Amino acid sequence: MSTTTTDLHAHGGHDSHGEHHNPFHQHHFATMEQQFDTAKIGMWTFLVTEVLMFGGLFVGFGLSQAKYPQEFVDAHHHLQRWAGSLNTVVLLFSSWTMVMAVHAAQTSQKARMKMFLWITLLCACVFMGVKYYEYSHKFEEGLLPGMFYHSQPTDTIPGSHGYATFFAFYFMMTGLHGIHILIGMGLILWLLKNADNFNSEWYTPVDLFGLYWHIVDMIWIYLFPLYYLIS
Amino acid sequence: MSHGHSEKHHHGGPVVYTATLIALLILTGITVGASYINFGSNSANIAIALTIASMKAILVSLFFMHLLWDKKVNAIIAATGFLFLGIFITFDLIDLNNRRDPTPRNVPVMATPTAVPESMNPQLTPAPKPYPKKVAPVEGEAEKE
Amino acid sequence: MEPVLTSGQHVGDHPRPEKNYLNENTRVWDWMTTVDHKRIGLMYLVGSLFFFLIGGMLALMLRLVLMTPQHTMFGIAVDAEMYNRMFTLHGAIMVFLFIIPAIPGSLTNFVLPLMLGAKDVAFPKLNLASFYVYVAGAIMAVSSIVIGAVDTGWTFYTPYSSSSSQTAVASMTMAAFILGFSSILTGLNFIATVHKLRAPGMGWFDMPLFIWGMYSTAVIQILATPVLAITLVLLAIEKTFHIGIFDPKYGGDPVLFQHFFWFYSHPAVYIMILPGMAIISELIPTFSKKTIFGYRAIAYSSVSLALVSFIVWGHHMFVAGQSQLANVVFSALTFLVAIPSGVKVFNWLTTMYKGNIVLKTPMWFAIAFLILFAIGGLTGIFLGTLSTNIHLTDTYFVVAHFHYVMMGSTVTAFLGGLYYWWPKMTGRMFSEKGGKISCALWFIGFNATFIPQFIMGSQGMPRRYYNYLDQFQPFHAFSTVGSWILGLSLFTVAGVLLASLRKPADAPDDPWGGTTLEWKTSSPPITHNFHDQPVLEREPYDYRPAGMAGKGH
Structure with a gap:
């Protein structure tokens, strides 16, 4: 874990040793490798905060489910299982295209990297399209959170708070997840715009974005069975 | 390098x-x-x-x-996140599974409110007397009372 | 060949450079867009001290209301609602806008890279972003105070907060949410910096203990703050859409809110106290001129305090309807906190034992810290014990306890650290006499304010009440007079430090004989921190004569 002992005098950006100086090398790092490792530690630390933030919602969801088991089963029948399954497959596939894009960046295959990034973006669009379809369906039927919930004929315990709570968590968790997808789409566009800068020497943004995209996928991996596959 | x-x-x-x-x-x-x-x-x-x-x-x-x-450090960071999420869930469950008097579940929305004993009804019981004062009330205070 | 820097060097090796981080690029725009950790530290210092002033003014007003049971201030009657708003503001401002950002944002931002021998923190732009997020959160908090009113207490307990008609509760929680992100970004930056930017030759156990304390703090910030963020979002959404999560009216569970809230806010207490302990771990060896006793024990105790802080939150909920089993478990686990805290105190005392103690102003504050922290810590044991807790819950005993820990310990350490690093930050020495007077006033004023509150609390004086039975009058009056001394001491601190700015730079590189790397550069440091990349040759706090010097334990 100890800091590398080479390149001690690489301060102020005036390397005396390097044959070439990478334009993305920041002055306060001795080496590019140190810079990359630091960025990676920072990214993983950020992902931990994401895990704990979504974790709070998962805990709330789980405890509410323990309180209203029957209502949650009833309510989840209003979610279309095929839509959830489709989105799961789309997101898993996009995770694969993303890791392929990272691999292409690592091996300086620019065209390949761009192609995989575009496919990832396309997958994200499909995901959001399905989400839009699902949400508009819920809005039409009045399957809404809290005081906006309209009782359904299928409610086996009419008047229970459990239904409104289910849809509150549904919209909060899939909504927060959807916001992460939207942010991810913006970041993919940024990566595509700067695609020419990435090569085997420096591909940190692609790598870090890959980590972000996988954690978004991972959250969906848990959301899917908890919401769509309760019974 | x-x-x-x-x-x-x-x-x-x-x-x-x-x-x-x-x-x-x-x-x-x-x-x-x-x-x-x-x-x-x-x-x-x-x-x-x-x-x-x-x-x-x-x-x-x-x-x-x-x-x-x-590098192993990244795996440790990731594992720490899940470990502490686990702590969070575990202790919440210790509490919620052992409540002596759990909150009533599946109560219809408009359950009839429980009657309040008359002794506790604020409209029937007289307001408590203000604290006795030793100091002469100052101007603003006198107005309020 | 690297320049050999040893702790035996004399001060002022570097001729005072003409350009330093303060006088280079001095336009306002340069300051606003700076990514220099030293400048960001100074901006954080100004920001958090501003809110300390506001929070402190509110505290003085609260004490004034409580001076007599007639709940008046300057002869004007204060009603219960106004009083509730005042203590809510005092609590929320002090916690979210002062104590949590103060030491990490200001002193640590300034000192941490210097101590590690780094040129900056790992992510300088993120550091600036974290400052602006803090400013945004502060503006939002202040505007929600101006627009509406919040009278929930800083804890925002449901169902009061979710059903309260006070309009500003939602915007105040969102402000706390934003401030949480500022805290997360700072913590993230420190973690990455400590992992990867240590000077060549500096292993984990060669780091100054301040770094260990701040690293532990950052771990808590990362792990706990996201849960607070989501809790506050849930509260705001519940209030807006009437969702049944925390509010029993809609089928929620109010104790669940307390679980969520204290999962963050108990560790947050350690976000407040660990930086204080970190500063003390620097002050004591420096002014005892002796190697720290039990380096590893102190380092490990910082980390273990951070971990233990996550498994004791339920002790805030003993009478809130939590299950009996959970009460017992949390009470038992709470006693674990005493172990690392005790380890630290004993190691500090042993460091002082037979040291050549130099009683400069920062050391005065360090000694004040030891006394106040001992009182604060030991009264915590009373509160952690299930049976006594039930008697003392929501009394002034609790108020006095957490003021001893947060203010008596953390703020004392903060002031000590501010005096300690002031010459490094500004290049100027302050008046020792003035510093010592301010410390004496602080110590006297603090104890005068809060010791009566322990007594009142044990006799049943409830907290958050705007009036009280006559029997408590003498204690309250004494406490109020104490708060005036406390206020005076803080104005003395401000006077002493600001007066030092009027004279030309006179501070040597290492005015206190410190051994850590921040003293190896000029005062104030140059923009890139070090003239040459420092290489660690000696372990920290190595006060052995030069002949016996060397690295390795």
């Missing part, structure tokens, strides 16, 4: 990634299939679904997120 750098992060590769994707899709199929089978209780089904989800999450983190080959 840069050469060694690019060598260093070259693990996995398309074959490994594709195999991971196939495994993930198979597990997705299993979890959908399992949801149609009754494993005895609701919680048993949830436990199985979560186990499969965790297997998928481990696959994603080990291969797609490179934790298998990455």
Whole structure:
């Protein structure tokens, strides 16, 4: 874990040793490798905060489910299982295209990297399209959170708070997840715009974005069975 | 330096990634299939679904997120996050599963409110007397009283 | 060949450079867009001290209301609602806008890279972003105070907060949410910096203990703050859409809110106290001129305090309807906190034992810290014990206890650290006499304010009440007079430090004989921190004569 002992005098950006100086090398790092490792530690630390933030919602969801088991089963029948399954497959596939894009960046295959990034973006669009379809369906039927919930004929315990709570968590968790997808789409566009800068020497943004995209996928991996596959 | 750098992060590769994707899709199929089978209780089904989800999450983190080959510190950071989430859930469950007087569940929305004993009805009981004062009231105070 | 820097060097090796981080690029725009950790530290210092002033003014007003049971201030009657708003503001401002950002944002931002021998923190732009997020959160908090009113207490307990008609509760929680992100970004930056930017030759166990304390703090910030963020979002959404999560009216569970809230806010207490302990771990060896006793024990105790802080939150909920089993478990686990805290105190005392103690102003504050922290810590044991807690819950005993820990310990350490690093930050020495007077006033004023509150609390004086039975009058009056001394001491601190700015730079590189790397550069440091990349040759706090010097334990 100890800091590398080479390149001690690489301060102020005036390397005396390097044959070439990478334009993305920041002055306060001795080496590019140190810079990359630091960025990676920072990214993983950020992902931990994401895990704990979504974790709070998962805990709330789980405890509410323990309180209203029957209502949650009833309510989840209003979610279309095929839509959830489709989105799961789309997101898993996009995770694969993303890791392929990272691999292409690592091996300086620019065209390949761009192609995989575009496919990832396309997958994200499909995901959001399905989400839009699902949400508009819920809005039409009045399957809404809290005081906006309209009782359904299928409610086996009419008047229970459990239904409104289910849809509150549904919209909060899939909504927060959807916001992460939207942010991810913006970041993919940024990566595509700067695609020419990435090569085997420096591909940190692609790598870090890959980590972000996988954690978004991972959250969906848990959301899917908890919401769509309760019974 | 840069050469060694690019060598260093070259693990996995398309074959490994594709195999991971196939495994993930198979597990997705299993979890959908399992949801149609009754494993005895609701919680048993949830436990199985979560186990499969965790297997998928481990696959994603080990291969797609490179934790298998990455510096160990990143894996430790990731594990810490899940460990503390586990602490959070565990202690909440210790409390909620052992409440002596749990909050009533599945009460209809407009349950008739419990009658308040007359002695506790604020409209019937006279307001408590203000505290006796030793000091002469100052101007603003006198107005208020 | 690297320049050999040893702790035996004399001060002022570097001729005072003409350009330093303060006088280079001095336009306002340069300051606003700076990514220099030293400047960001100074901006954080100004920001958090401003809110300390506001929060402190509110505290003085509260004490004034409580001076007599007639709940008046300057002869004007204060009603219960106004009083509730005042203590809510005092609590929320002090916690979210002062104590949590103060030491990490200001002193640590300034000192941490210097101590590590780094040129900056790992992510300088993120550091600036974290400052602006803090400013945004502060503006939002202040505007929600101006627009509406919040009278929930800083804890925002449901169902009061979710059903309260006070309009500003939602915007105040969102302000706390934003401030949480500022805290997360700071913590993230420190973690990455400590992992990867240590000077050549500096292993984990060669780091100054301040770094260990701040690293532990950052771990808590990362792990706990996201849960607070999501809790506050849930509260705001519940209030807006009437969702049943925390509010029993809609089928929620109010105790669940307390679980969520204290999962963050108990560790947050350690976000407040660990930086204080970190500063003390620097002050004591420096002014005892002796190697720290039990380096590893102190380092490990910082980390273990961070971990233990996550498994004791339920002790805030003993009478809130939590299950008996959970009460017992949390009470038992709470006693674990005493172990690492005790380890630290004993090691500090042993460091002082037979040291050549130099009683400069920062050391005065360090000694004040030891006394106040001992009182604060030991009264915590009373409160952690299930049976006594039930008697003392929501009394002034609790108020006095957490003021001893947060203010008596953390703020004392903060002031000590501010005096300690002031010459490094500004290049100027302050008046020792003035510093010592301010410390004496602080110590006297603090105890005068809060010791009566322990007594009142044990006799049943409830907290958050705007009036009280006559029997408590003498204690309240004494406490109020104490708060005036406390206020005076803080104005003395401000006077002493600001007066030092009027004279030309006179501070040597290492005015206190410190051994850590921040003393190896000029005062104030140059923009890039070090003239040459420092290489660690000796372990920290190595006060052995030069002949016996060397690295290794």
